[in-house]
Amino acid sequence: MCIQKLFLSILVLCLPLGVENLHAQEYADGPHNRYTSHGLTFGVGLTNVFDSYLSPLEYTGMEIRVQRETFRQTTFADGKIYVQTLLNAHASATENTAGNANMYEGLLSWDLGYLYKFRLNDNFSILAGPALDLNGGVIYNERNSNNPAQAKASIHLAASGMLLYKFHWLHKDFLLRYQATAPFLGAMFTPEYGESYYEIFELKDSGRHLVVTTPFSAPSLRQTLSLDFPLKQTLIRVSYIGDFQQNKVNSLKSHVWSHAFLIGFVKNFQLVKPGDSNFKHTPLQP
Amino acid sequence: MKPVRYLLICFLGLSGLLASCVRGEDLDNDAEGNFKALWTILDEHYCFFDYKAQTIGLDWNQVYTTYHNRLSKDMNSMQLFEVLGEMLSELQDGHVNLYASHDIARNWSWYEDFPANFNDSVHELYLGTDYKIASGLQYKILDDNIGYIYCPSFNSGLGEGNISQVLQYFAECTGIIVDVRENSGGELTKAERLASHFTNERILVGYMSHKTGAGHNDFSGLQEIWLEPSDGVRWQKKAVVLTNRRCYSATNDFVKDMKECPNVTIIGDQTGGGSGMPFSSELPNGWSVRFSACPIYDVNKNHTEFGIAPDINVGMKIEDLLKNKDTLIEFARDFLKN
Known part of the structure; x- marks a missing residue:
């Protein structure tokens, strides 16, 4: 109970207040002030479907x-391991x-990734790690x-990489981010070449419906280029998803190619311990 | 701004790497391109090449040569449609069609070349005006206490409850006639649903397979098709199924199933066939094509593409028609009473 109370009391919503001073702040890398970032974006795009x-x-x-x-920043590896969950939903006509x-x-699609951060300098970081897709x-x-x-329907183990670059322009902080996730091993459902779904579901045909996928049989990629920037009291995110x-x-061959442009907002939560005199507010991810 | 350059290089590089990986073939939207697309779709997906080579001497490569020679660069859309339609008719398959906005190419020789063994006007006299209708099933009790069901299609919303109600209504009848003449098909599951009321046991009624690759002989193993007895009312007395050449597709499958049911006799003419479950595809110009994709076999693993022979072959007699009598219905009534 005590621990629960403690955590409830120390989880403080840290919206990007005082954005005019962001450039002067340093970014917390250690686990004691770890943060969680939530982003929600909506958009439209062009789709090419072939099956x-x-x-x-x-x-x-x-x-x-x-x-x-x-x-979300974790406590593992001195705060250098991050957990990312990504939910993508799209519909096309x-x-x-x-x-x-x-x-x-x-x-x-739902992705769960564990990314290790290599901080190259104050402004530039690279993250890489496995993901479940x-x-x-x-x-x-x-x-x-x-x-x-x-x-x-498919499940994949994927490799994910992210480049983060923070820069200051027009008296504001910007975060440019590029992420690519590509599956390297997985399994997917498929009918056989000329098989009807009547055979699969009515006759319970036990054909080769679950197949192993590799980069050769399922050369897929999901990549995002995004820019986060403050606008008044809100962090705005504009992004492109390929x-x-x-x-x-x-x-059987199939592809769904999408090029979408999205806009939305980001909220950062940062863990603050009571009486922590070393707390450093981190409005943008480093 | 070096890192920005890295980002852009990664972004463009990976996009370019994957942009052209998995695609279909480039298909030109001209006479040549549409012809090749149609011939290839059939070549890679049609399921009866070997069977039709044996039965009607089909040579698909020769078909290509013959009809390709009829193409010309200045032919218009309707002329192209005519050539493609004639090419498809070489397959002699009612499930093979080409759909354009102005016409449907088809081969209906499976019934056009044979006697109808059905007459609308005479049939209406048997049904009268007081027949009942249960989700597409038209039914009544004939004067001699024979139950009569006319099933014109398996595209209706035929449910277990409908069939059970109908059979319950016939409970006191000596026997029933299930007339599926002129029924050119519909949903396989509806056909199976009706047949499932004529067996008390789970019975093997046939097999099905599908293509596993583009080769003419790339087929899966045969998948058994079992008919499960209905949980509703099951008919325990004698039953007759009346057939003619227009019994096609799902109706052909219904007759295949009923042939294995106890107490059921198939009377009439051979069915029209159509045992390949049809798939759809399309050409670069937007014309839609339908073709047989998954062959269904009878319980002896024989194709039923060209129809199923009845247990008792009975044809319509002109002298009966002149007396407003349906020879097949009259024969079935006598058969059920004896």
Whole structure:
């Protein structure tokens, strides 16, 4: 109870107050003032969808996307290990080149990454580490008969890398961040080449539906370029997401390529112990 | 600003690396491109090449040569459609169609080349005006206490409750006729649902397979298809299924299932067939194509693509029609009473 009270009392919301003085502050690397960052962004983009189970043609159109990120410093390795959870959800409506057929696609992905930070200098850091990547969704072609949809479900171990660069411009602090996550080993659900879902679900066909994926069979990449900056009392995030999910398994090829631009906000929480005279406020991640 | 440069290099490099990894083939939207796309879609996905080579002498490579020679650069859209439609008709498959905004290319020889063995006007006399309807099933008790069900399609929302109610209504009947003539199919699950009311045991009714690759012989092993008995009302007396050449696709599958049920006799003409579950695809110009993708076999592992023979072959007699009698229904009534 005492410990709970202590933690409740020391978790203080640290919104970027006093942004005019940010440039003078140092960034806490140690675990005693570790912080958690929450980002929520929304946006639209362009999508290119191709799935040879449904059509030999690529479909293009618009998507809407939301991304929720939690980035938390841990006590491990003297505060150099960070945990990141990323929730990406997007839905798109696309049409074929002739403009007479539509395909609808939606994908939800959740990433859990453990990143180790290499701090190169006060402004520049590199983070790298493994991530668990879960994906689920569906692609639906409105005019197909017995192959109207393709289910997407996969789990991957991925490598994730992040570059952080903080700079000061026009009397404000900016945080430029680039992150790339690419799966290197995993498993995914797929029907066999010409198999109907009737066989899978009605006849309980025990075909090769769970396949191992590698960078050769699922060369995918999700990358984000974002810029955080203060605007009045709020931290704004604008970002670009390039999401390239691809696979070629069971002689079936599929890709969902997205280019989305998002905007949203970021909130930083920082752990403060009562009476901590060494507390250093960290409004932007170092 | 060196780090910014690093960021941009990483960003552009990785984007470029992956931008063209997994794609379909480049397909030109001209006569040549659409022809090749259609021929290739069939070549890689159609499931009856070997069977049709044996039964009707189909040579798909020869088909390419023959119809490719009919292409010209200045042909218009309708001329191209005609060539492609004729090419598809070489497959003699009712599940193979090309859909354009102005027409549907098809081969309906599976029933057009055969006697109808069905007459709308005479059939209406049997149903009268006081028949009942349960989610697409039209039914009544005939004068001689024979229950009669007409099932024109398996596209209706036919549920367990509907079928049980109908069979309950026929409880006192000597036997029932399930007339699926002119029924050209619908949903396989609905066909199985109706058939499941005619067995008390779980019975093997056939097999299904699918392509595992683009080669003509790349097929999975045969997956058993079992008919589970319904939890609702199950028919325990004699039953007759009436068929003609327009019994196609899911209806062909229904007849395949009913053939294995006890107390069920198939009477009429051979069914139309259509045992390949159809998939869809499309051409660069947006025309949609449908083709048989997953073959379904009978319990003896034989194809039923060209139909299922009845247990008793009965055709419509002109003298019966002149008396407003349906030969098949009359034969079935006598069969059930004896």
